[in-house]
Each structure stands twice: as C-alpha cells, then as structure tokens.
Amino acid sequence: MTASAVDVCVVGSGASGSIVAHEIARNGFRVLVLEEGRTLPPGASLATVQSGFDDALVPSPAGTLTPFGRPWTVSALGGGMTLYAGIAFRYRTVDFDARAHVAADALDPVWPIDYAELRPYYEELERRMGVARLPGADRLEPPSDPAVLAPHEYSPQGLLIAKAGGRLGRLPFPTPLAINSLPYGGRPACHCCGPCNEHLCPTGARADARSPFTDVPLPSGALTVALGSKAVRIDLGNASRADSVEWLDTVTSQRARVRARCVVLTGNAVQSAALLLRSAQSAAPNGIGNATGMVGSGTSFKISGYVSGSTTLDRLPARSPGGPSDHYLDDEAPSGLGGMIYEASPAEQAICDGNIALRLHFLAADQPMRKNTVRLANSRDRLGLQKIILEYWTHPLDKRRLGYLSRRASELLTEAGVKKVDYQDSNYQSGSGHLHGGCRAGVDPTESVVDRWGRVHDIDNLYVADGGFFPYSGGVNPTFTIQANALRIARRIATQLA
Numbered sequence: 259m260t261a262s263a264v265d266v267c268v269v270g271s272g273a274s275g276s277i278v279a280h281e282i283a284r285n286g287f288r289v290l291v292l293e294e295g296r297t298l299p300p301g302a303s304l305a306t307v308q309s310g311f312d313d314a315l316v317p318s319p320a321g322t323l324t325p326f327g328r329p330w331t332v333s334a335l336g337g338g339m340t341l342y343a344g345i346a347f348r349y350r351t352v353d354f355d356a357r358a359h360v361a362a363d364a365l366d367p368v369w370p371i372d373y374a375e376l377r378p379y380y381e382e383l384e385r386r387m388g389v390a391r392l393p394g395a396d397r398l399e400p401p402s403d404p405a406v407l408a409p410h411e412y413s414p415q416g417l418l419i420a421k422a423g424g425r426l427g428r429l430p431f432p433t434p435l436a437i438n439s440l441p442y443g444g445r446p447a448c449h450c451c452g453p454c455n456e457h458l459c460p461t462g463a464r465a466d467a468r469s470p471f472t473d474v475p476l477p478s479g480a481l482t483v484a485l486g487s488k489a490v491r492i493d494l495g496n497a498s499r500a501d502s503v504e505w506l507d508t509v510t511s512q513r514a515r516v517r518a519r520c521v522v523l524t525g526n527a528v529q530s531a532a533l534l535l536r537s538a539q540s541a542a543p544n545g546i547g548n549a550t551g552m553v554g555s556g557t558s559f560k561i562s563g564y565v566s567g568s569t570t571l572d573r574l575p576a577r578s579p580g581g582p583s584d585h586y587l588d589d590e591a592p593s594g595l596g597g598m599i600y601e602a603s604p605a606e607q608a609i610c611d612g613n614i615a616l617r618l619h620f621l622a623a624d625q626p627m628r629k630n631t632v633r634l635a636n637s638r639d640r641l642g643l644q645k646i647i648l649e650y651w652t653h654p655l656d657k658r659r660l661g662y663l664s665r666r667a668s669e670l671l672t673e674a675g676v677k678k679v680d681y682q683d684s685n686y687q688s689g690s691g692h693l694h695g696g697c698r699a700g701v702d703p704t705e706s707v708v709d710r711w712g713r714v715h716d717i718d719n720l721y722v723a724d725g726g727f728f729p730y731s732g733g734v735n736p737t738f739t740i741q742a743n744a745l746r747i748a749r750r751i752a753t754q755l756a
C-alpha cells in the first residue's frame with residue numbers, strides 16, 4: 259500500500275469540502291481532497307448520472323431490506339452543487355433553536371451556534387459567489403447586509419403562484435438564488451437557457467462548489483484533488499488522534515494511505531457517518547466517535563411532497579421560482595412550525611396546448627429522532643465495503659405537518675387556476691437531496707457526535723463539516739448554511755494548525 263503525508267485530508271469535494279479545502283490551502287497548508295466521484299461530463303443531469311451511484315438499503319413495510327435508499331446528493335467533483343437548483347436561503351433564527359416546536363420524544367434540536375455567529379460567514383460567501391435576492395421580501399429573513407445582486411424576475415409559473423398567493427393574502431417573494439442576475443464574480447449573467455435544477459449549468463452563471471474561491475490564489479502545490487478515490491477507513495494513532503486515512507481507487511480497487519495532521523469529513527451527512535462506522539478498531543470498537551451510539555443517529559431528510567396540476571396561460575413573462583414563507587412559523591400548523599412552499603414546476607412540461615404545468619414543493623424540517631439512523635449491513639457493495647442501511651420513520655407530528663402544508667399548497671394551486679390538484683410523494687423517507695444529522699453537533703456527547711467546531715468529541719484532529727453537523731435540519735434548503743458553517747470550521751482548523 260502506498261503512503262503519503264499532508265497537513266489536512268478532506269474527504270469529499272462538494273459544497274462543504276470545497277470550502278474547507280480551499281480555505282485551508284490558501285493559508286499555506288498542504289491539503290489532499292479525496293473524492294470518489296469524477297468530473298461530470300457536459301450536459302450531465304441527475305437522470306443521466308444517478309444510476310451510477312451506489313444505493314443504500316432501506317426497510318420495506320414488510321421489514322425486509324430493499325436497495326432503494328438514496329445516500330447521495332451527487333457523487334462527483336463538486337458534489338451536489340453541480341446539479342443543484344441554486345436556492346440559497348439563510349437559516350432563520352428559529353432553525354437554530356426549535357425547542358418550542360419539536361416533539362417531546364425528539365433529540366435536542368438546539369444548535370450549539372446561533373445565526374449571529376454564522377452571519378459573517380454567510381455575508382462573506384454571499385459577497386464572494388453572489389446571491390440574487392429581494393431583501394425584506396421574506397418576513398422571516400434574518401438580518402443581513404445589502405444584497406449584492408438584484409433578484410431574478412419570476413418564471414411564468416412563479417408569477418402565477420405569486421399572484422395567487424397575493425390574492426390569498428400571503429406574501430410571496432422570489433426565491434433567493436446563487437445564480438447571477440448580472441455578471442458577478444467573473445461569471446456571466448444567467449440567460450435562462452434551460453432548466454437549472456438537476457442539470458449542469460452550461461454557462462457558469464450558477465455558483466458551484468468552487469465559486470467562492472475562484473479568484474483566491476493558492477500557494478503552489480497546496481491543494482491536490484484525487485478523483486475516483488474513496489476514503490474507506492480512518493485509523494487512529496491513539497484514542498484521541500486520527501493518524502491516517504485509507505482510500506481506494508474506485509476502478510482498480512488498489513488501496514493507499516495518507517497520513518494527516520487533521521482529517522475533515524465532508525462526504526455528506528450519510529457518507530460521513532458511514533465512514534466513521536466503517537472505521538471500527540480496537541480504540542473505537544463501535545466506530546470512531548460512536549462511544550455513545552450517536553453516529554448515524556438523528557439523520558434527517560426533511561419532510562416534503564409536491565402538489566401539481568395545470569392551468570391556462572395567456573402570456574409569457576420571465577424566470578425565478580417563488581413562494582411564500584407565511585406557513586413557516588404559523589400558529590395554525592401543528593406545533594406552530596410549518597415550512598416552505600415554493601414553485602418547482604417541471605421544466606420539460608412547461609407549456610403545452612395553451613396549458614401550463616404548475617407544481618409546488620412543500621418542505622419542512624423533520625423531528626430529529628434517535629431511531630432515524632445510518633447503520634452498516636453485513637452485505638457488501640461493489641467495492642467490498644459494508645452497505646449502508648438508512649432507517650427512517652416519519653414522526654406522527656411530521657405527518658400532520660405535511661398534511662397541513664399540502665393543504666396550504668393545494669389552496670395556492672387552486673387559486674392559480676388549477677382545477678384538479680394531484681399529490682405526489684417525494685419519497686424522502688428513502689433519502690433525499692437534503693441530508694442532515696448523523697454526526698450531530700452539541701455539547702452533550704450522549705446526544706451528539708461533534709462539538710460546536712465540528713470536532714469529533716474526544717478526537718483532537720478529526721472534524722465533520724458537512725450537513726451531518728446539523729442537530730436540526732431547518733425548514734429551508736440547507737446548502738448555503740452548510741457552506742457558511744464549513745467556512746467557520748475551516749477557519750478554526752487553519753488557526754489551530756498554525
């Protein structure tokens with residue numbers, strides 16, 4: 259087995275990994291990024307690439323394990339941001355402390371940090387990569403610096419929904435997007451050449467995982483990215499220090515090892531938990547960081563669903579999706595906490611015979627539950643690794659919250675002219691694009707895996723900086739928060755290494 263040494267080994271090159279790697283490398287440390295995926299080809303879409311991702315096992319209603327779990331956003335250089343929709347909300351104050359709204363049997367949902375602590379990192383990232391938004395339009399938006407980019411105009415469907423929402427007395431607003439409405443950060447303005455969600459951006463108008471660092475020079479040789487390289491195990495030097503990461507070439511299955519002063523996991527909430535579990539050894543017999551059985555626990559996929567239908571359209575305005583946040587903090591929602599509703603119409607079926615397809619996505623934080631977890635199976639995947647099991651049950655409170663949001667979303671569609679509203683399952687229970695928890699942050703090691711800096715309890719030099727950190731999944735799309743938190747953690751690591 260070949261061996262090498264670096265200052266920092268980062269596992270994963272997605273939203274969080276890219277930030278961590280660039281921030282630490284620009285401080286002059288040698289960073290190796292292990293990324294098991296490869297560069298997506300031009301024109302790639304989720305439909306064309308996802309069959310290549312390993313599945314996870316999920317329990318069927320009959321209790322048997324079936325291979326329909328989705329433990330990835332996107333496995334590729336750049337991770338989920340390669341194909342994401344660009345929706346760039348900041349978490350709201352309530353997302354950092356939802357104690358008043360969670361079920362009595364849920365894990366502690368309180369983040370060990372609050373919005374004020376994360377705000378400078380949101381501001382910095384927003385300046386570096388650009389977010390097009392309408393300040394003040396979203397009544398739950400936390401305080402922020404002025405927007406750097408004007409919002410996009412509504413899409414035809416977004417405008418129909420916004421107008422319908424206005425007639426119902428709601429306050430719709432254009433969704434904040436990390437997609438340039440004007441040239442910004444060395445990237446062009448979007449000219450609406452095709453659908454964003456689930457597709458590569460052909461022009462670079464949409465931010466990707468590297469965008470915040472495009473113009474940041476790195477010292478020569480500071481950053482190495484190894485593609486097709488899957489981290490399979492972390493070895494401890496002693497009970498409180500990670501010594502090295504073992505990885506394998508996904509084509510040849512050849513193994514190699516890299517020694518590192520610090521290891522940062524950014525493989526996504528499910529994969530980081532799985533890696534800690536696969537690293538069981540005598541100093542950590544149940545997996546690293548798992549002395550209290552919390553690795554994998556509290557995994558959250560967000561609860562979500564769709565309502566759709568079609569209506570007639572007589573004219574064609576322009577672009578961004580939109581929706582109201584009126585049902586986010588909402589006394590009428592079960593537990594007083596609803597979620598987001600926004601337009602997510604399928605681009606392929608936009609307009610046909612004078613009819614326009616409308617679809618609304620409703621999305622809310624789920625209860626952080628101990629029994630919703632990532633485990634390892636006895637069966638092996640194509641690389642010979644123990645397969646991942648995702649165990650997820652929707653809490654009764656969340657079923658009621660979903661029903662509530664579905665009814666509010668249906669009202670919007672009906673007001674927009676839809677005669678027959680169809681409900682579509684998002685199948686979030688088997689894994690979703692929004693992966694959180696599993697390496698939850700907190701003060702109490704019986705309810706968490708990492709501390710407020712993402713450092714695994716009792717291991718001095720092992721961090722988790724992806725969505726796994728989230729003790730509560732929050733009710734809006736997570737990536738901007740994942741990035742801001744990753745930047746906060748990376749800066750701490752760089753200071754500690756100096």
Ligand SMILES: Cc1cc2nc3c(=O)[nH]c(=O)nc-3n(C[C@H](O)[C@H](O)[C@H](O)COP(=O)(O)OP(=O)(O)OC[C@H]3O[C@@H](n4cnc5c(N)ncnc54)[C@H](O)[C@@H]3O)c2cc1C
Binds near residue numbers: 270272273344
């Ligand atoms: C179609 C789609 C649309 C989305 N749209 C939005 C949106 O509009 N707004 C939003 O906020 N969020 C959106 N998301 C979610 C977003 O993609 C994720 O929140 C974000 O990418 C998570 O960042 P991460 O750093 O935790 O992990 P990821 O970005 O998933 O990156 C993890 C990377 O680590 C690699 N990896 C994992 N394990 C290993 C290992 N053991 N060894 C080596 N490499 C490894 C993976 O291959 C992957 O490339 C969307 C997701 C999808 C799929």
